[in-house]
Amino acid sequence: MASEEPCHYDVLQNDKYGRYLVANKDLESGELIFKDAPIAVGPKPDTPPLCLGCYVPVENSVCSRCGWPVCSPECEGAAAHAAECEVFAEAKVRFQPVDDWTAAAPQLDCITPLRVLLAKEKDPSRWDREVAPMEAHTQARQQRPTWAADQVNIADFLVDHCKLGTRFDKELVQRVCGILEVNSVEVPSRGGFSVRALYPRLAITAHSCVPNIVHTILQNDYQVLVRAAVPIKSGDTLHLCYTHALSPTIVRRDYLMESKFFSCECPRCADPTELGTHLSTLKCQKCDNGVIMASNPLDDEAPWKCSEKKCEFKTSSAAMRKMLAVVQAEIDQLDVLEPGPQAIEQREATLNKYKSVFHPRHSLLLSIKHTLAQLYGRVEGYGIDELPDLVLERKAEFCRLVLSTLDVITPGDSRMRGMMLYELHAPLMFLARSEFSAGLITQEKLKERLQEPIKCLGEAARILAREDPQSPEGITGQIAQQSMEQLKASLDSL
Ligand SMILES: [Zn+2]
Ligand SMILES: [Zn+2]
Ligand SMILES: [Zn+2]
Ligand SMILES: [Zn+2]
Structure with missing residues (x-):
């Protein structure tokens, strides 16, 4: 590795992580910490x-x-x-x-x-x-x-x-x-x-379900670029998330135990509400307002209970695991559908079926909403210029829901945030224009309303500019940049 390349970390060792990396200087959000070349890819x-x-x-x-x-x-x-x-x-x-x-x-x-x-x-x-x-x-x-x-x-x-x-x-x-x-x-x-791929430095980065770094793989030589996702203080541990960030705690911890041989006890895993995101929370079927959460997510023997003091509902993590697997299998079936009207309609039916079972931000529902946010406007019969305002609002709502969850579990600039911000700009823009052409808002108000989609596009372009320009995310970043310039120009000519 050439010596002029950044190397803003030290390698330390302890009992909890084995070898791990810490920042050796204060890092700004987005700053390149190191590059790593794979030992092998296959x-x-x-x-x-x-x-x-x-x-x-x-x-x-x-x-x-x-x-x-x-x-x-x-x-x-x-x-x-x-x-x-x-x-x-x-x-x-x-x-x-x-x-x-x-x-x-x-x-x-x-x-x-x-x-x-x-x-x-x-x-x-x-x-x-x-x-x-x-x-x-x-x-x-x-x-x-x-x-x-x-x-x-x-x-x-x-x-x-x-x-x-x-x-x-x-x-x-x-x-x-x-x-x-x-x-x-x-x-x-x-x-x-x-x-x-096997990367020596990335491999010893400690895990957390709330990471503070992000990595980008370059498609030509599979080098990885590791950046700060948020500002990091000198001496802070660098944390990568080894598992899918939107998964619920049970699924993440099982995966980490099964494939990485450790039991995650990070603050997100330890909190029954998953830091307030409710990615693991269910609705209680025995009372009106209660929600079901693990009494101790770090203990597999601890029961899942209703939040209402008077309600006596209780279940086991084993039963919860089984239930999640059943619904996950149903969602996997949705994922093999060709992108078309069916792909939207069957997902909406599944959301409906489970809306009384899960908290609206439960990981399984959120993953369906995340996919729907990308499908609305993109498939036959659901083109962005033919979506009724209600569906545009729904697309915006799902984007915001995913974004507000990302704020907590992968704070800072992540690929997923960049992609969701790009998705969010479209319904905001079309809703504002539709209200203007219906005479509901003035031209001044239209200009004001279009500031938000411009901001979304600018943020998306900034975040996704760090991706490989040939990757789907890199390409979306370039489109976001062009769309922002066009939108700005059309505003100036109003
Ligand atoms: Zn050969
Ligand atoms: Zn080939
Ligand atoms: Zn964790
Ligand atoms: Zn209850």
């Missing part, structure tokens, strides 16, 4: 066959040299694929044809670990410095069924089948599998498909 476990050069899904298309999936002759020669291509070609181990090229192919599970192993061989001192100290949680992993699967599909496969026994032993392969499981992050590929 497929996640359980993905269908992907091009090993650019990670787009492929069908019946393999490398002419080694016989593993690639999409094109250019990708056969991709730098990412070069080292493993040689290994497979030499050992004459080809990808075994599959019946269904859209189904998960466990054969690919060996690729990312192999890339880490080959990176170790290529740069042993980087390995010693940056990868060897990483947590692999070998003992805990040995207790799980995935250990045996990794042993067969990855360790035995690479060492015996691909004849790498003189270069790597099986214990090391399993250690690499653990390092990847615990430390890698999901990243979007150029092909739009999700893959995983």
Whole structure:
């Protein structure tokens, strides 16, 4: 890494986090803290066959040299694929044809670990410095069924089948599998498909469900840029959120325990109201005004209770977990719908079905509202210029609801905030114009009302300008900038 690049952190160590990063100076919101280059990038476990050069899904298309999936002759020669291509070609181990090229192919599970192993061989001192100290949680992993699967599909496969026994032993392969499981992050590929990458500095950043940093992945070389999301004081711990920020506490904590092997006790997890956002709160079915929350979210044995003193409703976290899984499965079904009128109408039906069960800001309802905020104005029959005022108001309401939740759980400049601000500008602009053309407001008032969408666009453009210009967010940022300039110009000509 070039020395002129920012490095505004120190590495400390304690019992709670292991190694972790703290700011070594006062940081402004948006300030670049460090850049990190991946040790390796590659497929996640359980993905269908992907091009090993650019990670787009492929069908019946393999490398002419080694016989593993690639999409094109250019990708056969991709730098990412070069080292493993040689290994497979030499050992004459080809990808075994599959019946269904859209189904998960466990054969690919060996690729990312192999890339880490080959990176170790290529740069042993980087390995010693940056990868060897990483947590692999070998003992805990040995207790799980995935250990045996990794042993067969990855360790035995690479060492015996691909004849790498003189270069790597099986214990090391399993250690690499653990390092990847615990430390890698999901990243979007150029092909739009999700893959995983191992970043040494990002990996040791401590977790919090209320992060104070944000990261951006560059699509050309998968470098990650880490910035302050909010002003950070010198000496403060840098916190990244390893899980989906809008998930409810039970889901976040289960995920962190399952995949990262720790129990999160951050202030958000410890608070039954999730810092007042009510992302985990249900409505009580036994009384009028009560809401149901965990009496102690950090204790799985503690009951969930009604907030009304006189109400005796009680349930267990196990029952809650089951219920969330059922509704989540229903939402997952919605997510496979093609974007069209159905995608909107079925989501509205689901909102209706559960509005008496969940708090209006419950994570599951909020995730539907978040999607609807993006769909209104974007699908057939729901074009932005054909939406009735009521639906425009609904779009604005959902955007504001998501934004006010983000204020609390991911304060500062996040991608999601930038995207929601962009969504919010449209209904505000169309509502103001519709009221003006109906003669409900004066031209002066129209000018005043259009200040808010201009502000939304400006904020969105500012936040999203930090994203890769070729990513969907980066592109939205450029559109936001242009739309803001156009809107300003049209105001000046009024
Ligand atoms: Zn490709
Ligand atoms: Zn090849
Ligand atoms: Zn937490
Ligand atoms: Zn009650």
